[in-house]
Amino acid sequence: MNPIERALGILLLLTGGKLIPATTLAERFQVSLRTIYRDIDRLIALGVPVDAERGAEGGYRLASGYLQPPVALTRNETAALLSAMALTRSSRTVPLADDLTSAQKKLLASLPKSVHGLLKDAERIVGIEPIPADIFHSGTKAEANKDWQKALDGFMAGILDSKRVRFEHCNPVRQTVKPHEVEPYGIMFDRDLWYLAGRCVDTNVVKVYRADRVRNLEVSGLFFRPDKTFSIQSLLGGAWLSNAMRRWEQEEEIARILITANQARKLSADWYYRHAVFTPTDDGRVLVSIPSTERARILPLVRWLGPGAELIEPADLRKEIAEELAELAGLYATDRRTEPAG
Known part of the structure; x- marks a missing residue:
């Protein structure tokens, strides 16, 4: 059995949700423990979320939710999702953009051939008018860049994994750069800009950060317990801006x-x-x-x-x-x- 076949076999064994000790894997594939460790490292390097627990009762298993059961969508349901994707992409920068692209390809692959060609290029039949420039509030204009995309992706990863994030926030008015550690709660889109909402660890206050002003965001290894009472809906309707203005005062x-x-x-x-x-x-x-x-x-x-x-x-x-x-x-x-x- 070559390393690729063995890695696939390990992956299938770990899908059961139970912890499987390294010794069990070594016996199953008749290789050394060191080889199993290398195989696990190879899977992790490929992006497979393998959880490891140490101790006498430890072992390996796939992170919960990594593999999802197949979902059957009707033609209209698929078209509706593709239209929603077109709307989302009109914002120039979207969370987890690469994952959105792969999801769209999977959706297209599920379509019957009779409509596959029609929806393959969704932009041919779904047009989204970009939000015009706000000349009166010129400070809200921002061009999409790699830092902006990284901030969105990292913040979403923190939400999904219930892990804190660290980043630097740039204040163009004060011309300052300040480090922040935040428990990510949610994201929102307002007037062609993405905003990140989370509890600031230093102040214990839920704050909203403009994603285009966030730099060097990274997901930490510190887990947090999500606040089940929080809803991003509570910040809509300008509520987040009203709260921010009271703080700015x-x-x-x-x-x-x-x-x-x-x-x-x-x-x-x-x-x-x-x-x-x-x-x-x-x-x-x-x-x-x-x-x-x-x-x-x-x-x-x-x-x-x-x-x-x-x-x-x-x-x-x-x-x-x-x-x-x-x-x-x-x-x-x-x-x-x-x-x-x-």
Whole structure:
């Protein structure tokens, strides 16, 4: 029996779910214990999740859930899944992208030949319009890269294996890189970006991290007990952003803009700024407090709000917008109308 045949035989024996000692495997295949150890290492190197337990009653077995029973899908069920895959792929970066590709190939292989050609290239019949650029919130734009994909894949692996993950989170505002150790709970997709949700071990708080700002993610060997009360649904509808803004208010400088009631109604419809703090004033206006003093964020907002919006703080940006408005006033004070051509 050659090594490949023996490795396949070991794999089949381990599918029963019971621990099989190395000595039993050695006797079964009439080889030394050292050879069995090499065979197990070879299986692990190929990506087969072999669990090993030491001790007198230890042995080897396949990780639970590695081999799944066959599932029979109808033609319509298969087409529905392929359509859902096309929708998912429109996000540019998806969790476990390589596994999604192999799953799609298996689905296609299960189709009857009469429709195989029709659905082989799903993008020919299922079109997904990409999410357009959000010019107003330019900071949310991110290009997919290998780090982003690695973060998604690693975080999903941590969820599936109930293992902690470690990574570095880059804050472009503070220009800092901070290490984190997290118990991964779930992922969500919002406005063309993936977010990772999990309990921060240092603070014991469930936090949300933008996947494109995560670097060098790795799954640790530390298991954790998943919180069965947690649901990613609790963070949807902007709840995660509202929670983050409350935390940012304790960490960041605050910009304050005095606006009219009508402008407040308009701004409260925005997906981002509706989570800011709106405080009514005695004169019927509203003071908006935003946990950011970024020039690129605050000045465009004031311009967009237009007349009736007064930037109160920070003082340096107030001075800058005043100079800008004075320049505009001078420009528009000149009548540029011309007589129509004869």
